[in-house]
Amino acid sequence: MFINFWYPVAKSEEVKADEPFRAQILGLKFVAFRDDQGQAHVLSDTCVHRGGSLGKGWVKNNCVVCPYHGWEFSGDGKCQTVPSVGSDTKPPARAKVDAYPVQEKYGIVFAFLGDQAEEDRLPLYEIPEFGQDGWRANDVHVFEVDYYYERSMENGVDPAHNEFVHPTHGFSGKDPDYRIGDFDVETFDQGHGLWFWYLFNSPALTENGMDQARDFAGELKAGSGTYGPNTLITCIHMTAENWFHQYFFEAPIDGNRTRIFFINTRNCMLDEALDGPVHERNMVIAGQDVVVLSELDPVRTPDSNVKEILMPADRPIAAYREWLQKWENNGWRIDQQAHRALQGDVAVAIPSPGRRTSKNWVLDEIPLVKANAQAQQEAAE
Numbered sequence: 001m002f003i004n005f006w007y008p009v010a011k012s013e014e015v016k017a018d019e020p021f022r023a024q025i026l027g028l029k030f031v032a033f034r035d036d037q038g039q040a041h042v043l044s045d046t047c048v049h050r051g052g053s054l055g056k057g058w059v060k061n062n063c064v065v066c067p068y069h070g071w072e073f074s075g076d077g078k079c080q081t082v083p084s085v086g087s088d089t090k091p092p093a094r095a096k097v098d099a100y101p102v103q104e105k106y107g108i109v110f111a112f113l114g115d116q117a118e119e120d121r122l123p124l125y126e127i128p129e130f131g132q133d134g135w136r137a138n139d140v141h142v143f144e145v146d147y148y149y150e151r152s153m154e155n156g157v158d159p160a161h162n163e164f165v166h167p168t169h170g171f172s173g174k175d176p177d178y179r180i181g182d183f184d185v186e187t188f189d190q191g192h193g194l195w196f197w198y199l200f201n202s203p204a205l206t207e208n209g210m211d212q213a214r215d216f217a218g219e220l221k222a223g224s225g226t227y228g229p230n231t232l233i234t235c236i237h238m239t240a241e242n243w244f245h246q247y248f249f250e251a252p253i254d255g256n257r258t259r260i261f262f263i264n265t266r267n268c269m270l271d272e273a274l275d276g277p278v279h280e281r282n283m284v285i286a287g288q289d290v291v292v293l294s295e296l297d298p299v300r301t302p303d304s305n306v307k308e309i310l311m312p313a314d315r316p317i318a319a320y321r322e323w324l325q326k327w328e329n330n331g332w333r334i335d336q337q338a339h340r341a342l343q344g345d346v347a348v349a350i351p352s353p354g355r356r357t358s359k360n361w362v363l364d365e366i367p368l369v370k371a372n373a374q375a376q377q378e379a380a381e
Contacts, residue, residue: 001026001334004114005228006124008249008261022055027254031055035062041075042111044098044349048362094360098352107140115351137265147293149252150301156232157224157316159198180313188225194319195225242268331371338367
């Protein structure tokens with residue numbers, strides 16, 4: 001798990017001005033709420049007074065209120081009122097929690113969980129066809145799975161699993177001529193991930209109204225890629241003109257669970273009445289992945305590729321892991337073992353940009369794997 005990337009926190013409709021929304025991401029808890037202008041805010045959930053959960057409190061005067069002693073924290077993370085000393089007394093300068101940059105797109109509230117300056121941040125991924133004429137997007141769908149997000153991301157860029165996991169994408173291992181042919185893995189979106197296209201044989205799909213999308217068997221063009229550590233893109237081109245483009249914004253809850261925010265766009269089957277059948281088919285396919293991924297051992301991605309036997313078809317997985325190593329070399333990977341050792345004894349927070357401009361923070365920063373300066377220099381050369 002990494003800091004300094006955008007993570008989905010909640011569906012827009014879940015973040016309200018009259019009650020806080022609580023979410024767990026990267027093994028820590030966060031609270032989201034809106035001010036009276038409708039602006040969404042995301043803060044660290046731990047009150048710096050006596051450890052109360054802000055997400056269990058309420059919203060008042062554009063602040064989230066701790067339910068333990070009533071301390072009020074505004075959207076910038078600063079405490080505005082300490083009731084025990086009177087509303088006319090200025091709170092201590094240290095009475096602040098981490099507040100994170102927020103963007104709201106696609107019906108999702110995203111937070112940048114890290115301390116990078118705005119000009120250095122990887123931008124939130126832009127869905128190019130979202131809201132464009134000739135395209136229709138299903139409403140964002142959120143679901144949780146009992147496996148680590150890196151395993152989920154790797155599954156999304158794995159061209160070899162379709163034949164065996166998805167009956168509608170392959171022939172369940174019964175095709176005597178099955179093999180994965182050659183394909184190119186490219187750098188995606190100006191050096192923020194990977195991308196590849198692949199042609200594979202697929203059986204006819206004629207159920208739940210989906211025959212309008214594809215009523216023939218033959219070559220299906222599919223593209224998959226990653227953007228940052230937690231955004232997955234899949235393009236399914238059923239014909240030269242009929243396309244599904246799918247986007248998965250993944251939020252690791254902890255080292256064993258993931259919350260996935262899923263958006264499907266299409267330039268065919270544009271009738272609103274087909275939203276249900278399209279969504280149903282997508283979730284059937286996702287469920288087939290869940291069955292397999294929930295039983296992987298080890299749960300998390302191995303620290304070394306020699307602990308698994310990777311084949312040529314696994315080149316996208318190897319490329320994804322190279323990106324993860326690069327971000328680890330930057331010092332952005334959370335040290336999960338060190339964090340687990342602290343839990344229950346020491347409260348920590350993801351460092352926010354505010355820590356670059358002010359001092360005297362009560363909560364320690366979450367432990368990170370030490371940056372590899374030598375690897376950074378070699379990569380730059």
